[in-house]
Amino acid sequence: MSCKTSSIIISFIVITIPGNFTQGRCPSADLTGDCFIDFDDFALMAAQWPATDFDDVAEMANQWLNIFDPHIRDDVVLIPAGEFRMGDHFDEGDLDNFPPHDVLIDQFYMGICEVTNREYCEFLNSALSQGQIHVDDGVVYGFPNGDQYCNTYPESSYPSQIDWNGREFTVLANKADHPMVMVTWYGAAAYAQFYDKRLPTEAHWEKAARGGLVGKAYPWGDSITHNDANYVGTGGKDIWNITAPVGSFAPNGYGLYDVAGNALEWCADKYDKGYYVRSPRSNPTGPEVTITFRNNDFTKVDLSEYRVTRGALWKTAPEGLNVGGRGYGKAGDIYYVPGFRCAVQD
Ligand SMILES: [Ca+2]
Ligand SMILES: [Ca+2]
Numbered sequence: 001m002s003c004k005t006s007s008i009i010i011s012f013i014v015i016t017i018p019g020n021f022t023q024g025r026c027p028s029a030d031l032t033g034d035c036f037i038d039f040d041d042f043a044l045m046a047a048q049w050p051a052t053d054f055d056d057v058a059e060m061a062n063q064w065l066n067i068f069d070p071h072i073r074d075d076v077v078l079i080p081a082g083e084f085r086m087g088d089h090f091d092e093g094d095l096d097n098f099p100p101h102d103v104l105i106d107q108f109y110m111g112i113c114e115v116t117n118r119e120y121c122e123f124l125n126s127a128l129s130q131g132q133i134h135v136d137d138g139v140v141y142g143f144p145n146g147d148q149y150c151n152t153y154p155e156s157s158y159p160s161q162i163d164w165n166g167r168e169f170t171v172l173a174n175k176a177d178h179p180m181v182m183v184t185w186y187g188a189a190a191y192a193q194f195y196d197k198r199l200p201t202e203a204h205w206e207k208a209a210r211g212g213l214v215g216k217a218y219p220w221g222d223s224i225t226h227n228d229a230n231y232v233g234t235g236g237k238d239i240w241n242i243t244a245p246v247g248s249f250a251p252n253g254y255g256l257y258d259v260a261g262n263a264l265e266w267c268a269d270k271y272d273k274g275y276y277v278r279s280p281r282s283n284p285t286g287p288e289v290t291i292t293f294r295n296n297d298f299t300k301v302d303l304s305e306y307r308v309t310r311g312a313l314w315k316t317a318p319e320g321l322n323v324g325g326r327g328y329g330k331a332g333d334i335y336y337v338p339g340f341r342c343a344v345q346d
Pocket of ligand 1: 230231232233234238239240241242314
């Protein structure tokens with residue numbers, strides 16, 4: 001499943017490629033002539049074993065490795081640049097996602113999955129060891145402003161899925177791969193900054209969530225069943241009354257899981273009901289204050305300020321999972337529903 005951590009493993013064996021790799025203007029290690037350095041080239045190289053020249057192999061390996069940006073993690077996927085139509089295409093939502101309008105987005109990288117309890121616990125334990133957070137009566141606070149990130153209350157209508165034993169954070173049994181919820185916008189932003197990522201703008205979120213489809217109600221088409229997503233109740237593949245392990249349903253066209261349902265997802269933008277009327281066409285970042293998620297600039301956001309949420313959640317009725325739907329919550333409040341996914345810093 002693509003939400004799990006994976007890595008590309010290349011086994012280097014001493015083989016040699018005879019002759020000239022040059023194919024016009026393509027990389028010299030492109031043996032098949034399609035201008036891409038891929039496994040087909042390695043296969044061809046292997047077939048030519050053992051007429052060896054180690055320098056040629058080293059050159060191919062170097063070119064192969066260089067096609068991957070080392071700063072891009074394997075938990076994100078490239079969302080291509082381009083224009084898409086943002087907002088309510090069916091004149092059936094709230095007024096806050098009207099009018100539909102064309103938005104041009106530069107390419108960016110989006111988290112494949114909602115951030116999980118396991119990942120958030122790893123962050124909390126690392127941040128704790130670095131003196132960046134403290135815990136008071138089960139509530140996690142961050143420095144420098146002492147803003148709430150999340151709580152660890154085991155007993156409530158929607159209990160926290162992480163625990164604090166006074167020394168470290170752990171995940172409750174069988175919840176490691178569930179999305180981290182009941183996290184404040186601040187707690188989500190702090191996680192993003194910690195890993196040199198950011199929260200997506202809602203324009204980024206919707207571009208990614210539509211998966212390349214045009215004018216559809218949901219990330220996969222115009223109808224919805226419990227086989228598509230985790231929403232209120234159960235049925236089909238949806239056996240969960242609350243959160244589901246991330247990646248339990250098919251991904252959208254860009255390979256993203258759970259953009260509809262499961263955890264509601266914080267976005268970077270300040271919420272403004274009428275923003276779509278005046279939103280700029282190119283890379284909109286919300287009505288005020290662009291957050292870079294560097295040097296704690298997210299802590300300048302007012303705790304009582306409303307920030308955007310997208311994607312609906314496990315307790316939403318199916319029609320509420322429409323891909324153009326918007327929501328909001330106060331940046332500093334712990335609600336029982338929001339989680340998040342990260343985008344990679346521009
Ligand atoms: Ca469900
Ligand atoms: Ca979601």
